[in-house]
Structures are given as C-alpha cells and as structure tokens.
Amino acid sequence: MEEVITAPKILVFSTEKISDPAIDLAGLLKKHYPPTVYTINIPCSSAVKSRWVLHAFEAGFDGVFIAADGTDCAYSETCTERTGELVKKTHELMKDRNIDPIRLKMAAICSVCSEPFVKHMKNFVAALSN
Amino acid sequence: MMSIIIINSRIDNSMAQINPDFAIELKKFGALDFNACYNCGNCTAVCSLSDEDNSFPRKMIRLSVLGLEGDIDSSVDPWLCYYCGECSETCPQQADPGELMMTLRRYLTSKYDWTGLATKLYTSKLWEFGSIFLLALIILLLFVFFHGPMTTELTVDGGVKLNTFAPWKEIEIGDWIMAGLLSFFLISNIINMYYKIIVKRKDVKIPIKLYFTEIWKLVLHFATQLQFSKCDTELSGKKYSINAYWIIHWLLMSSYVLMFAMIVVFLGWFQTDIIYNWWHPQRFLGYYATAGLTIGVVYFYIVRVYKKSEKSRHSHITDWTFLVLLFLTTVTGILVHIFRINGLPYATYYMYVIHLMVMFPMLMIEVPFSKWSHLAYRPFAVYFNNVLMAASKRINKKTEY
Amino acid sequence: MTQPNKFDALIIGGGIAGEESALNLANMDYKVIIVEKDLSIGGKMIHLSKVFPTLDCGACITTPKVSETARHPNISIYTNSEIQDIEKLGENNFTATLLEKPRYVTEDCTGCQICEEKCPVIVEDQYQWNLVGRKAVYVPFSIANPRIAAIDIENCSLCGLCEKVCPANAIDFSQEEKRSNINVNSVIIATGYNLFDPLKIPRYGFGKFKNVVTAMQMERQLVPTRPYNNVLRPKDGKMPDNIAYVLCTGSRDETVGNPICSQVCCMYSIKQAQLLLGALPMADVTIYYLHIRAFGKGFCEFFQQAKGMDVEFIKGKVGLIKEKENGNLILRYEDIQKGKVLEAEHDLVVLSTGILPNTDYSSMFKNINIEQDDFSYVHQVDELCCPAKTSIDGVFVAGTSSGPMDIPDSILSAGAASSETAGYLKGGIR
C-alpha cells in the first residue's frame, strides 16, 4: 500500500475520559483509520497549549486534530467554548507563521464516538493530501 | 363447549378455524404434555421414519397446539409413525411426542369415522363398555332364542357335536352380516380418509395412473409392515428389542388375519365336528393362529404393564379394552376347542356362546371404530402418501424444466 | 510459620466471584480467607479466551484481579484445599475444618519447570480439557497463581527424577494431608458451577467421535496458550473449515435433569464463532440454536455483529450426530423455519455445554442444613431483597453457586454478597 506511506501525519490530542475511550473503542471494534494518526492524551481538551500545536507543525506533523470533550466534559461546562477559543488563538498564530489553518482541526468526540472519529481521521487525511 | 375462535390459517385460502381448546379435546384421546413443546425439533431429528418429505412429529405437535384441525385431518404423518418412543425418550421438554402421535391416530380414527361412533367410543367409557355389553347381549339373545338342540351325544371321535348346537351355515350367515357391516364401515371410513387426505388437498393434482402404479405398496405394507422395521432405535446408542417387537406384532397381525379368514370365509372348513390329526391344516393353522394371538396378546400385555419401553409407557383405556377382549376371545376359543375334543357338550356350548359374545363386540367395535382399524389405515396412509409424493414430484420435475 | 486461624469471612472458592467478594471485604478492612480446591485461583474465567460482549481477553481481566487478591494483606489464600465441614456455633461464630492436600512441592518452587521436562509420565492435561498431555509434576498453567508446580500423585511413577533435578529443592514427597480448625464470623459460598458432561447424551457421540468437542475445549483452542499450534481437529489435526455449534447441550433438557437455561452458552458460542472467523478466515460457522438468549448489555448488538460476519444461525436442535470415515460429522436436525428434517456435514462440531450446579457446598454444613433450590443451587431465601442471603444466617452466596450467570452478573452477585456480609458483620458487632 504505497499511498499510505506518503499519507499525511496527524497528531491527535485526545482526552483521557471522553475521546480517548472512543479511539480505544475504534480499535476494539477494528474500525480502521490511517496508521499515521498518533494520539497523545491529556486530561481535557481545553488544556491544549498553542505552543504544542505549533511545535507539532515544526516537528513535521501535517495536521493536528483536537478530539474535544464537547458537552460531555466532566471538568467544566465551558470546555467547548474554551477549546474553541484556544483553536481560534492558535489559528491566528498559524497565520502569522504562514501555516494553512486547515491543518488544525477540532471536533467533539464523545466517549463512544468511534465511528465519527474514524470518519474525521479519513476526511482529515483526505483534506490534507489535497 | 369448544369456544370456537380465533386462528385463521390462510394457507390455500381456506379458513382453517381452530382454537386452543383443541388441546383439551385432544387430551381425552390420551395425549399428555404436548403443550410443553418449545419447538426444538429434536423429536423430528431423532425419528428414523421422518424424512424431508414427511417431517414429524414436531409439526404434528405444532398443529395440535394451534388446533389447526383441517391440517391435522388431512395429515398422513401420524400413520407413518410406528412409535419406537425415541422422540419421547429424548424430548428435552418431556412433551411426549410419541404419545401425541398415538393420540392423533386415535383422533384420526374417530375423524375418519363419519358415524361419530368412534369419537364416542374413544372419549366415553360409558359408550365403550355400554356398546360392548349391548353387542354381547344381542349375541346372547340370538343364541337363547335360536340355538340348535344341545345334544349330549358325541361324535365317533368322542368330540362334541357343535354343529348341531350352532350349525356353521347359520353362524356363517351371521358372519357374513358382520363382515358386511365391518366392510361397510371400514371402507366408508377409508373413503372418508381418502377424501380428507387427497381430495381436500387442492395443491396437488393426481394422475389416475399413479393410483395403480403405487398400489403394490398398499399390499406390501399391509403384508409386511415394512415401515415398522425401519423404526430404528440404535441411533440413540440404545438398543431396544425393536425387532422382537416387530416380529411379535407381525405374528399377532398375521394370526389375526388368518383367524379372521378362517372364521368368516372358511367357517365350514374350520368349524367341524371331526377331530383331525394335529398336523391337519385345519388344526395346524388354527393352532398357529391361536398361538400367535396368545403370544402377541400376552407380550403386549406384559410390555404395557411393565412400561419398560417408551412406547408402552402410556396406555389409553381403549388399549386395555382391546387387549382384554382379544385375550378373552382367544382363551374362550381355546376352551371351546378343548371342551369339544374332550367331549364336554355343555361346557362346549356355553363356552361357544361366551366366545362369540366376546368376539363379536371385539370385531364390531375395534375393527371399524377403534384400535384394530389401524390395520387398514396404516397401509392406506402409506399408499396415499406415496401417491401424493409421486404426484408432487412430477409437479416439481415439471417446474424444474 | 504460624497461620492465623481467625477470620472475618471464609470464602469457599477462589473463582472470579470469590475473588471479587474477597477484595471488596478486604478493602473494607476485613480479614478474609479463601479456600480453593484447585491448584490455582482464578476459577474457570482465567482459562477463557476473549469474553463477550466486549471481546477483551478473559485472562487480561482475571489476572490483575487474581494478583490483587493474592497480594492483598487482608486475604489469606489456601489452594489445593477444601473445607470439610462447617459448624455454626452462634451469630458471627462459625468453625470450619480446613483440609490442605499435599502438593508435594513447597513454596520454594520458582516455576522453572525443569522438573516438568524430566518427568517421564504423560497424562491428559485437565487444564487443556484433555486435548493434550501434561506431566505428573507440572505447573498447572502458565498464568496460574500461585505459579508453583504440583505433583499428581495418582499418576506419579515415583521415579524421583523431579526431586533430583529441582534447583530450589522444592520437591517434598513427605508432605501429608493437613487438617486444621479455623474460626470465622461469616461464610460466603462461591463454589461456582460444573460443566455438563456430554457423555450423558450418547447420540451426540462425544468421546466416541473425536471431532465432537465441548465449547470449553474450543475455548482453550482459541487462547494464546492453546494446546495446538492453531485451531485444529483433535482427531487428525486438520484445520477445520466448517464448524457447527450445538446449543442447549445439557441445558433446557429435562432428560438430563437440567430444565433451566444456562444463560451463557448462546453468547459464548456467538463469541467463539466470531473468534473462529478471525482465526480461520476461510471457515464457515453454523450455530444450531433454540432461542438466542442475547439479553444483557450489548449482547443483542453482539449477536447482530456475528450475523453481519456471516455466522449462520439455524433454528433447530441437533438430534443426532453420525461420523463419516474421514472424521467429518453428519448432523441431523429439523430446520424449524423450513419445517423439514435435514442433514448437514461439518468437519468439527462444538457442543455448547450448559452449566450445572456444583453441589460440593451441600455436604459441608454439619449442624445446620443449607437449603437448595429445585435445581440444587444454593437457595436464595430472599431473592428479591437480599440476593446473597441463604437459609443460614451469616452464610451468603456469590456467583454461580446460586444459579447460572455470566461474568458481569457473577461479579455483581459477588458484590452483593460482600456487601451483605459486611452488613452482617457490622450488625453483629453493634
């Protein structure tokens, strides 16, 4: 499968209690997504620092995906809002550095959203390949 | 008191109306816990007589539970079962499918009988025993009024002159009247059976030719009860003396047929005052038939009492009546013979009357209306079934091309 | 080493239910003793492959529980031991006779298995359900706890080789049965279940036809520590490609005296079917069933998943199995939907055997009777409100000792037992 080798590399920030279980579930159900997707889990999606995202691009990742807690967040009701803000802020920083904003994406992934996760990954890879 | 309801089976666009009370009705014919069936099909799978074309007994249980009378009445499957008891023995719900098949045979016997007498005889003890006594009484009265002289004079061989007391020619007239009645009822019932099994079925059209090409099966099955020998129980890893059963059943059946023939057709040859040597066919065949009947009756009596095998575990009241009547007929027959050759005139005469008082009700009740009728229904069922199968195979062949 | 002989709770049986009860009680600071008759704790679950409906591996879930139990400071474990009798002296006061059977190997054993290599005896390995052999001295199975060897003295040729080669000097033939009295405040019966022995249904040919196996034998074939190098037929080592499952073998069957449903066979068969399709991608699997009892959380979806993987489901109980010369088997059954009796050929048949009560508990109680239910399980005297309560105050029941159940249910039942026991113990103190 030659095309996989050139597939874009994606870093996913998942959250320990909500979206990471969904990604686990995708594996459990053998729902395949590109193997160039790497996950780092953090407690809550509103904890992602812009510098981590920028660092990822510098290090060679083609895309960064924040698998957000959304309204399921056990920490704060403002999670979605907060995550949205940090994405917005990061987008601005990316613009300054001439990084295409398409390369940072965020979507809420609930704890059983294995299917949406896989779909997101496939779409994201497709979008980045173009 | 059947609350007629509810289930309309729309197959063949015919409305087969039945009801859950059918089960209660059927229980009067003997069926046990067939309601317990959870439709696993184990009984059908273990049955060595069941095949793709005739899968039973579960289907019969299902029809009985639903009370789809129309489908039951037109079914030949109960007659194809020879009650090895394998199904009942292995039934996980102990729903006793074998006994249900037996019950359905009783039920069908009563259904084929258009007079309604069979139903009464099967479901009411009063009817059963009342009619036995009534028929016995008729014989008694006939003898009281019409018997010949009760001579004490013996023949040259020292035998009783039975033909003086009861001249075979007169008895034969009675025999013929009886045989006529039996034939009338039995044949009309078989026609009724034919109507239910074949005529009512609209989905298969039967070419006349088939009735003739298949007829040899009727004869074959009547004479050998071939089906029976296929009733193989080795499969469960447990061996019954099923072959002994088949042999004895055949012995009983052949003795019965032989005796019946000698009495009804050859009475003049059979009921003689002469005492032949024992190897003379008259005595020899008589002894064979008597022995066959005795062995058969005693054997079936024993298996029903000891209930060792599944098939003899449950006995309906009519099973016992039949056995007892047959036994008494045989015993009184033997006694008549003993008394006659030993020159005991009165004992012979009285015993002869008693013999007929037992035999006549036995034949009149059992042959067209009860247990004995399976002698005719079974081979006919096999015959009808073969005709049907042959016909539907033709249809299938046609549609294939 | 002096052993304490006083405990808050005696737990009879070290399977998953016993362990869960023990851990719960130990976490509440009660001193607990587990008595297990087998050589290892972990019960039947530790031998399972992946478990339904989540398909996580049985061993992965059991082993942490097992090691947590084994390590817990409040839990004492006696394997290869039995409770011979229990007497109730009063509330919160039972005395029991503990029988420790000789293992002929001391705790110095490191599980190095050198003795096993040297032992000349080969007998059927009960932990692989007789599919393969083991030695007379053996470590029960690779993830056993304790992982020390034992000598099967009944099959020992008394050659003494093991003793010669043991680097830890752990072989000790001088061991003898040891009886001791223990005093406990409460008892939990967690003796679990037995599996139905299909020899009781001769028409299925188990024992006679080697390619008719039990589901437990298949379960072993599906685990990483399996007896063969792949899923193979026990007769000739062929890789099967057409496998049949016969459900309700020994369940829902009055003729074998077990009229109730075993509750797990449908699901474990569906699970095995899925695993088989993973292990043997070319294989067909057919499940002959009466009713599919997929009732628990996620079960129905799991059943649908199997259908989606093209596992074939045929409604009808198999009546009869015959063997062909090549070892293939002919199954005779009525296809209920078609209403026809049919025969099908398969090259491997798995009997999904049911669960029977393990009635070992019934003879233990000496001066007071423990009630059994109609099926010889421990009778739950107040099933609706106190599901763990038995006819003896202070004796509770956990897991499959009170009836067939699956793993999640067993664990909940064990939780209930520990909670009721704790309530009883506190109540006695108050």
Add this chain to the structure above:
Amino acid sequence: MKKRIGVYICQCGSNISDYVDVEKVNEIVAREQAVALSKITMFACADSAQNEIIEDIEKQKLDAIVVASCSPKLHLFTFRNVAQRAGLNPYNYIQVNLREQCSWAHSDNPPKATEKAIKLVMAGIERAKYSQALAPISIPSVNSVVVVGAGIGGMRAAIELADMGSEVFLLEREYFVGGRSSQWNELFTTNETGREVISRLYKTIMEYNNITLFTGAEIESKSGSVGNFDIKVKIKPRHVKPDCKLDWDKFKKAVEVCPVEFDDPFNFGLTKQKAIYKNFPSEFPEIPAIDVEHCTKCMKCSDICSDIDLNQKEEVLNLNAGSILLTTGASPYEPKEGEFGYKKIDNVITLQQLKRLIELRPDVLTYHNKKIQNVAFIYCVGSRQVDGENRYCSRYCCTSAIHTAIMLKENYKKINNFHFTRGVRTYGKQEILYNKSSKQGDIFFQSFDDSPTEVISVNGQTIVKIKDILTTDKELEVVADLVVLVTGMVPRQNNSINKILKVPIGRDKFYNEIHPKLRPVETVIDGVLIAGSCQAPLNITESVKSALSASSKVNSLISKGEIELEPTLAEIDDESCTWCDKCQSVCPYNAIDIKEEEGKSIAVIIESNCKGCGICLPVCPSNSIQLIGYSDVEIESMIDVLAC
C-alpha cells in the same frame, strides 16, 4: 531525567503480536540510550510477569518503566502498583497503548502498525525520561452518601450502607418511595408483591437513625468532589403537615372535592388522579401528598382537612456527602402512536398497563367494559429494533410477560394467552416460567426480524397477524380482545440530574460503567456510582445485586476518612507569573488563588481543589502554568519522537 528505563512489550497473548512485530519493536527500543533493558512478555499483567518486572527494577536499579500493552484504562493501576511494590515511584511508570490504538486499530496493515508501535513506545520512553516521582494527594472524606432514587435498588443500598456505618441521604423525586416495583403486583420469581417488598424495606429504613429519607427531592446543584461533595437538594412541598395523624375519612373527602383531575401516571393513564392523592393505601410515607404541579390551590381540601397546609414552600437543603450513588431506574418504553396500533386501536395497551389493570379488576378482567378472553402479547416493542433506535434487548420483558400471562390464567377464568415473540429469552431459572406457561396452554409464535407481527383492526375486531416460523412460515391470525405490547426499558425520560452530574451515557443511552467486568458500578466521575436499571435494563434481583455491589464499593471508598487522589496538578512558575487573573477566571474548581510574594502578585494553586484538568494552561499569556505529567518538555519531546 531518567536514565535507566525498563521497557516491556506485551504480546497480549496474540492481540498485539499478531499485527505488530514485537521483536522488531524490542530490537529498536533496546538501542535507545536511556533504556536499560527491554523485554517481550506474553502477558505483562500476569502475576509472573509482574514479579519479573519487580525483580528487574530491583536488580537492574531501573528508575522508570514503560509497559507497552493495552489501554491505560485497563492496567494503569496494575502497573503503578507493580512499580510501587518494587520501591519505584508509581508515577515513574508510563503505559503505552499498543493494543487499542495500534495493533487492533491497524490490524489491516501490520507493517505500518509496527512502525507506529515503535514510535509510540519511543514516545513513552521520552515521557518516562521526564517523569517525576509524585505522592498521591490525600483528601479527607466524609462517611456519608447521597443515594438518588428510592426504588428497590436505592432502598436496599441505603439499608446496606447504613448497616456498614455510613450516613445515608436517600432522595426520591416522587412523593412516595418504591419506584417501579411498587407498581407491580406479584413479582417473579417469588410471587411476593412489589408492595410487600417495598413496605418491608420502608419499615426497615425507618428503624435506622443514619438514613434520612427525602421525598419530592431533586438535586439542584453539585460542587466539590469525591470525599466531599456539596449537594444542594430542592424539596417540593408536600402540602400535608409532616407529623400529622391524618383522619382518613377526611382525606377521602378531600380527594372527592378536589376539582383537579388528570391521567394517573401510577396506573399509566388507566384511571384519573386528583391533585391530592395516595396511589394505594399502604404506600409510604403514610401521609398523602398534593401534587404541586397540578394543584390549583383552590383550598377546597384544606377547608375539610386541617392537616393540609397549602402554604408550605419549596425548601433547599445542603447535604455534604463523600459519594453519590445513582439508582434512578428506568422507564417503560412508550410506544409511538400507531406502533402496533397503540393509541389507534382502542384495545391495544402496554404490559405495564395490563399489570395495573389486573390489580384494578381483580374479579373479572375487562377493558373498556368488554370482557377479555383472548389476550395477545406482542414482544420486543421498543427493544431489538432493527430500524428504530433501541437496538438492545430489554432483558426483563419476556419473563415479565410470561409471568403476567400465568397470573392471568390463575386469576381469571377462560383466558387464552397468545404470545407473539421474537424468540423467548427466559434465561436461567426463568425458563421454568416459560415451561409453566406453555404447559398451561399458552400459545407461542415467533417471527423473524424481516417480517414483524402486525396488528390491524377489521370490522371492529382487532387482529394480530404473524408469519410464524414455528409453523413453517405460515401466516396465522388471532382475533384478540386485548393486545398487550410487551414494552422494553428506556432510560428515564426526565434526566435533569445528569445535567448536573454528567455521568457518561452509552450507545443505548443508559449510564455507562467504566468496565462491565472490572468496574461495573463505577463511573469515570470519581465518587459517583451507578446501580440498577439506570445502567442497563435489569430485573429486580439483578438491580438489587448491583445496588448492593455499589454499596460495598462506596463503603470502601469513603469509610476510611480519607481518599487518595491523583497528584496531577497545575504548577505555577513563580518567576514568570505576573498575576493577570485569566487562569483564576477560567478555573471551574476555584483552585487558583492570588498571593503576594517578593513584592509581586502571583497565582497559587489550591491543591485539594485542583482536578488537574489543565483548562488554565492555554490562557496564561506568559506560559507560567505547567500541568504535572503534561509539561511542555514531556509533550514536546513526545511530539518530536512521533513526528520523526
């Protein structure tokens, strides 16, 4: 920085090694400088493997370990324990998820999975390098529990918890206790009535000093965390004086004069209810209640009965609890209009309605004044839906319907029961009931998913049609006097409480446990447990089992007076912080305070409040906040490894 790291690559039987070339991973990992040893194991979680790790840590003087196996959700604590036993700080242990997020997810592409596995393990090693030794934070815990829902499960849990010495607050949203169980008459398998069971439990509860029951009570808000939840409870007025000796004749009169009438939810709309009510005489608490939602305050009742006090006001209570146990139960599925003729054909009712009907008409079974003889039960309504949204099996309904059918035959003359099933699921000992109902003459039919049972009305007759697979797919019809929809269970419709508690919800919309086998009654929210049918459809015995199971978990959690918490906290860099209050304003836990140090204002973390969520991290303009375990150096070094 850790320099002697031990790496263990688990084959997980074959779960990992079937797709990931573990030898290769091991080979590459071993070259890493900080790696002191690396090994492959069959089951890292097995006891023998654990002991091996301990031995390695001790002998090889490892300063951190990495286990590359399954999801940390399963075994993080297992291996932290291993580390601890070997004298290594548990937080110097890193778990790499090779199974769920690598071997299984990429089982279609083993070479790539291996490549990914190598990077994941390397990232784990990076993380281990920077890992710090941490000590768990110990917080005090109050030995009290809030049990939400006084159904049979909640009541049983309350009693057991009280037995074990906890203070229990039992909250019930309705005015009376008992939940669903009190609505049912005889219960399988003991045939005790729901009412008997409930009154037995209620009387027991009343004997305990350490159980406080609140009816008409709902949680309004929650703050705090495990060990110390502060819960605000809103209590609806009952409008009947609490300690009164009620005059029952007057009460009856009061009910008579009450002008308000509405469909009685207790009887599922079979009867009407007044605003002042008691569902049945032996209901508890003994005194009646006035439904605030329906009462018009016309005062007619209070004129008759002086014990009625319409001036009672809603109260709000503050409860302090170490843990919360949810036993909020489930609701019967409400069929859609027209589903099997429901609400379109007048003799179509639900099983729950039938059960109430039996109790309301003890002598002759009638519905809409028509005598009932033929009853058709239609199974799996709202469960096992092929196209609908409830794909799950509701577990209790087959047995419940069959049990009800047996009751029908025992209580009334000449009843015919017809069961239109999709395969009877009377699992376990319940099989006996199925057996019994068949033997009593009930007729069972079975349909397959693709041709469901139909209910139609023809000339005033209600006909149930099925293509019965038990009769060779024959189409059969039954004319039924009463069609009973055997409806399944769905989660409680009004689930306001979860807006506050936020327990994760599963695919089937019931509450989700952490793991059905390992931690079946715990949720991802520390201190909040679930039991009974709010988690999945369960019958009564099973609900009680899970409630009791939860009780023992609650007890071992809170009874020791302190709870150990994860030391994952935010840290402030005093040097760079120049107080701007942004972090304080976003913190949901009030865990950030301001302090003066060396003449400047800086932020400070209140450790017992900090949950380690990290919300404060991105908002800091000077990047002065680090989250322990997720510091910039850890995350960025992982990114570097993963990217290369």
Add this chain to the structure above:
Amino acid sequence: MKKTIDIIKQKRTVPPGVKEGVKMFNKLKKEIFKVLKEKEMTILEIANEINADVDSITFNLMTCLKFGTIEVGKLDDNDEYYYYKLKNR
C-alpha cells in the same frame, strides 16, 4: 541429603496403568521421531506410516509440540494439514 521420594515409596505403589502409559508414550514418541527424521509429515501421514490411531498420534504429537521437541512446519497445499518436524537442537 535424604531423598523424600523414599518416604513416599514406602506408602504408595505405582498404579499399573501409569507404567503402562509411560511405556506406550515412549514407544509412540520413538516411532513418531523415527518417521519425522526422514521428512516433515502431516499427522495423517505419520499415522499411515506407523499404522497407529490418528487421534492418539494427534494427542502425543501435540504433547511433544508443547514440550518443545517438535515444531510446526508449513501448511499443505490445500491449507488443511500442517507439516510437523523435529526441532533442531
């Protein structure tokens, strides 16, 4: 050091079946090893070669596999039977 085996020998005798079993196993093992020395074989081929029950070959061969004296070779052409061979030491 005194061997404890002597203690148990005074108390127990070896059941006849055990000795028989050891002999049987060794005999079969020897035969299996002999034919496998020539070439890799499937279980059916071994059974044909040494004229023994297929199922006892399977049992004993798999036992040898378990104790590491035999190893698995390739699958046959029909993907049905594995070949087995002696482990090179």
